[in-house]
Amino acid sequence: MKSLTIGEKISRFLINWFFLTIVWIAFTTTFATQELLTGIFVTALISFFTIPLFTCCTLKILAPKRVFYMLYYLIVFTRELIKSNLDVARRVLTPSLPINPGIVEFKSNLKTDYSKMVLANSITLTPGTLSIDIIGDTFYIHWIDVKTTDPEKAYTEIAETFEKILLKIFD
Template sequence: MGKLSRFIFTSLVLFILWLFLTSTFRSQEVLIGLIFSLVIALFTYNSFTEKGLRNLSPRKVFCAFLYLPYFFWQMIKANFDVAYRVLHPKMPIRPGIVHVKTKMKTDLGKLVVANSITLTPGTLTLDVIDDNMLIHWINVKTDDVEKASEEIPGVFEKCLKEFLE
C-alpha cells in the first residue's frame, strides 16, 4: 500500500485524538496539534497501519457502525451474566479451557476478535497461537473444537470479516 496513504491516515487519527483531548477549536491549539500530528505520523506510520486510507472506505465504516451496537449489547449481557454468577449463593460455574479455530487471517482481525471474545458472556481469551485460540469458558457447554468454534467466535467473525479483511 502507498506510503502517502498510510501517512495521511495516521496523521488524521492523531489529529482527531488531539481535538478530543484539548476539546477546543482555538486556532493556536489546532495549529500546534496539526504540526505535532504530522511530525509524529512521519515517524510512526510504518507500524501504525497497514492499509492506510482504505480503512475508511464507506462499506467498512458502515459495517463498523452495524457492529458497535451489537458489541455493546453483548457486553451488557455479559455483565448481567457475571452478576448472576457472583450473587448466586452456590456460584453456578463449570470452568474449563477450550480450543477454537478462528478464520481471521490478519493480525488486526485476530486482535479485534480476541478482544471481543474477552468482553462477551463467559469467555476470556488466554492465548492465540497462529489460528488456534485457547479460551477460558466459565460455563463449558462442549469441548469439541468444531462446536466450540460455532458457539464462541462464529457470531463475531460473520460481522467482522466484512470490514476487516
C-alpha cells in the same frame, strides 16, 4: 519487518494522521485555530515517525461500507457486553457459584494481527469467555461455563457473530 512500498507508507501515514488528529481534538476538546494547527503539526510528526509501527489498516478502512459495519459492530458489541455483565452479576451473586470452567480452542478465519486482537478483546468482554492466547490462527479461550469442547461448535458459540462483521471490516 518487511519493507513497505511508498504507496503503503503514504496510506498508513495518512490514516494514522487522521486518527491521531481525531484523538488530539478529543484531548483538547476545542476547535480553536491555534490548537488545531498545533495538533495537525504534532500528529503529522508522530505519525511520520510511527509509520512502521502503526500497521492496523490503510485508507481503505474509511470506505462507507466498512464504517457502517463498524457502527453495526459497536451495537452488537454493546449488546454482548451488557449481556455478559448480567451474566457475571448472576454468577457472582448466586451463593453456589454456578460455574463449569475450562479452556477450549477454535480456528479463526481472520488474517491480520489487528483483527485478531480486536476479536480477542471482544471475546474477553463477552459472556463467560476470556482469551488466553493466539497461536497462528488458533484461539485458546477460557470459558466459564463450557458447553462444548469441540472447536467447530465452540467457534459458532463464541466467535461467529463478531467474526462475520470483522471480516467485512478488515479484509
